Amino acid sequence: MISIRKYRAVKCDLKYRRKPVFVHPALKESCDSVAVDESFIQLLLSNIKSVLIVDPNKIFLYLFRKSILSMMPHADIKTSQSSKDAREQIETAKKQNMSGKHRPTHGFDIIIIEEQLYPKNMNKALGNLPTSAPMQSGSNVILTIVREQRQMKVELDISSGNSKHSTHPQYSFLIGVSANIGDQVSKLKASGADLIWCKPPPSMNENLRFSLLEAVVQKRKQGTTIK
Numbered sequence: 001m002i003s004i005r006k007y008r009a010v011k012c013d014l015k016y017r018r019k020p021v022f023v024h025p026a027l028k029e030s031c032d033s034v035a036v037d038e039s040f041i042q043l044l045l046s047n048i049k050s051v052l053i054v055d056p057n058k059i060f061l062y063l064f065r066k067s068i069l070s071m072m073p074h075a076d077i078k079t080s081q082s083s084k085d086a087r088e089q090i091e092t093a094k095k096q097n098m099s100g101k102h103r104p105t106h107g108f109d110i111i112i113i114e115e116q117l118y119p120k121n122m123n124k125a126l127g128n129l130p131t132s133a134p135m136q137s138g139s140n141v142i143l144t145i146v147r148e149q150r151q152m153k154v155e156l157d158i159s160s161g162n163s164k165h166s167t168h169p170q171y172s173f174l175i176g177v178s179a180n181i182g183d184q185v186s187k188l189k190a191s192g193a194d195l196i197w198c199k200p201p202p203s204m205n206e207n208l209r210f211s212l213l214e215a216v217v218q219k220r221k222q223g224t225t226i227k
Helices: 014-018 038-047 058-071 083-097 138-159 183-191 206-222
Strands: 050-054 076-080 110-114 173-178 195-198
Touching: 038 206, 050 058, 050 083, 058 076, 058 110, 058 206, 076 083, 083 110, 083 138, 110 138, 138 173, 138 183, 173 183, 173 206, 183 195
Parallel strands: 050 076, 050 110, 110 173, 173 195
Antiparallel strands: none
């Protein structure tokens, strides 16, 4: 695997004015802003194809989706308002990916999930929140996925005799989200989330795009959080 640090965004110079550096139309940018190495874009396109966002609030879902698309306009982004629906979408995506070379372990390359899936004080007026189900936890969903990923790694180690793997599972990258920086963040950390965002999330810019790509590639290359 080529180190993606080589492909950090660089300021545009005259040589990029003569030759386009983007191979995907949705990722083309003005040369007056930033030029990115073509190999970086290829790495992005091959490693982050799909994103699942889980949040009970339709307003947050809309804002999250819009922000992610501004950063990765090539990605297929799905949304969900409950853990049950999220798991169903994950299973559906896994089946759809079976015939292709790109097969994230849990259907999507990145899964972004709110810790408090059903607010304690349910209010239909706030973002059309569902009110028919009990409280659910994003950290429980993440914990289930992490345990499944760990089992995949154990089985891979056994099948390969603990030797160095030539290929690695395309582990889904898990991001926990919470507006509460106290107990809820602690639960997300304990669940094994690869990354935790508070609300509002970080700025969806080129730096975050690079950081996410680097983290996804590293997890798949080394299984850094799959221990």
